[in-house]
Amino acid sequence: MTLAAAALYGFVLPLVELTYKKAKQEISYALVMEIQLVMCLVATGFCTVGMLVNNDFKVIGKEAREFELGETKYYVVVIFTAIINQCFFLGAIGVVFCASSMLSGVVIAVLLPVTEILAIFSFNEKFQAEKRASLALSLWGFISYFYGEIKQSKKKKPDPEIEMASSLPSNTLKSSV
Template sequence: MEKESARPSISMRDKMSNWKTQALEAHKRKPISQWILLLSSVGAMLVAFPASSLLSRVYYANGGTSKWIISWVAVAGWPLTALILLPTYFFCKTFPTPLTLKLILSYIVLGFLSAADNLMYAYAYAYLPASTASLLASSSLVFSALCGYFIVKNKLNASMINAIVIITVAITIIALDSDSDRYDYVSDHQYIMGFIWDILGSALHGLIFALSELVFIKLLGKRSFHVVLEQQVMVSFFGFVFTTIGVIVNKDFQGIKSEAKNFEGGEVSYILVLVWGTITFQLGLLGGTAVLYLASTVLAGVLNAVRVPLTSIAAVILLHDPMSGFKILSLITTFWGFGSYIYGNSSSSKASSS
């Protein structure tokens, strides 16, 4: 009897020893420089993305009105990624991926969809508190999973389906509590439209994610760091082109001067919000790209899960967003859903590799 009771402790000790050994081996396989880059990328995702979302809300809260300008800000930083891409050709001894007609057309389509996606999110942040918009945007995971299943033929297991249901419930909870966080200057119609645009933007984001994966599978065939950067640069560039056309047609560039004068905090604050919005959004994308390459999609999923509550909490602290009991419940439910999806994705990855 004594021997049998001792088995669980020995088994747990063995497991802890195996985990320690695996961690040390993983650490030895990667140089210190790579660990520093990974930690920097993680920091970029957890700081830059929430900061970008908060700056969009600050723009509208302080007198900004243009949806096209905020959409333009999201893609105007594409030269930053290009500046990081160019040295990889010299120091990593890689060559630019040949541009075929199909590849160019795919970048154009993804760029157009990206421009439309940014515009939808701009409408959402114009009418919704940042905490609410962030929670609703977490539904992009649901649409990414569904689009990946139907378009790329990715597998869905029970944990992933459970996550889809849980996140859908979290969104429903926010919808039931829609009156608690609506700004006084936002009408019921505008709030509802902000809610709808956020969900539509999340759906389109999921489609873009699946189509990007399809491009890698069908046209590129490899997922090295410089190839991922190339796709990001090209998609952001075409998104920038389409958005710039929209800004010009809507004559929003002409309105920047008067908008800056009426901006609460003055012209300098207005310029800083737009410039830092451009930088933080691009840094978030770069951080996500590096995490995918240096670590795994599972870690990227974990960080995406973490940045949702970070954005909501930061919005409550910095922007004084209302936080009702229903919204707290939705936040907890969303985090639970992300955890379930990450577990399911991890199990699916292990099953496919074995």
């Protein structure tokens, strides 16, 4: 299920970028918020149906009572997790709006090991092989992306002689040749 979720999420950002490109109206902040709202409503509906089918709503009260920090803090954690996730998704969609889905994916990939490193310091977890591999792969992807961007930007820089020649009138070019 985790791999399927990762694969599906891998399609979300490029599809949002495609939606922006195919839109027949100017992409504005309001439209970005509208797309985010629709995506979240569909996701909420999908999850709600799944929870209804599995009778998961009945378990929430039991989980809250068994939560180590108390029932009230359980609901606070659930609510703040929902709010933080909405901010995260809005930020990811915002990066797609301002740059590209590739950059958004790279930023997300870099943030995953950052959370693992923060967990090591905050919760005194061990820095195991999986976390080291995750950190190394994420940093490798991040560096590769920016290295590729730098190489592409160097290719796109116009040659000053060609630029100067193209700015001259055509009859000047003929007489100088």
